[in-house]
Amino acid sequence: MADLGSAPIPPVGPDDHVRGEGEEGLVVYADLGCPHCAGAWRRLQEEPGRLVFRHFPVASKHPRSPALHAAAEAAGRQGCFFEMADSLYADRGRVDDPHLWQRVERFGLDLERFEADRRSAEVEARIRRDFQTGIRAGVTGTPAIFDACTLVEVREREF
């Protein structure tokens, strides 16, 4: 059973999804089905340094999220993680399976492999691992943005 007690976010590792160069930058726990994340996504691209994406799908709020995270992860296995994430955030009304297949074709990916990967236990476990590190770090909403190990931004809400 996974330990979900409090812990800082793990350091950036070799299988993290990293955009940009350098050792400094932001780590974002984001939900690909979340409108607030979509709004923040473009702004985050303008931040200096590298940007690390960690999966935080909240299925009960956004039922399509698990499928979108699996699609991004599967695209990532063919070198197009951020292309898929950018596209999902940019066109939130077109996220059904046929729309995913259109993206796969546009990115020049192997559709058969994409389909197998996105339904695989490995992809599910990879997404869950990120989610659990977010839970341990106390993420209570998305996007949750960390600078080093410090939570620096979270959506403000009254109650």
Place this chain on the structure above:
Amino acid sequence: MIAVGEQAPDFSLRDQDGEKVSLSDYRGRKVMLVFYPGDFSPVCGDQLSIYQEVKPEIEEKGVELVGISVDSFFAHKAFQEKLGIDTTLLSDFEPKGEVARAYGSYVEKMGFANRTLVLVDEDGKVAWTYESPNPGEFPGANVIFDALK
């Protein structure tokens, strides 16, 4: 706020399906009471959604999660369906907030419970509590797992 070691006040409230649920029904099991301000508020939605995502891990630790707010059980049903969650939600509706008051969670000037967690052990005693500094913040699920270590 109710103190650790006290006997948890028993109650009998309707769940989202209108069925009566008593704290004493849980005797012999641990239960985490999650007092929250109200159905359909953004933070309450986030809180119960996040907890739902780790509900299997909470249950693996032998703990049942039960939400309580001042909303009617009809509202609870709609809220549960909107969020796609299966956490039991109890209606502290009439007299309004009576159970929240008994646990020291009710905020009189706001007319609802603060975000409060109360772990009740197998013998019906309060084993652990957490109260948010304000209703706009909720304890992450990590706080629950810290309490269950």
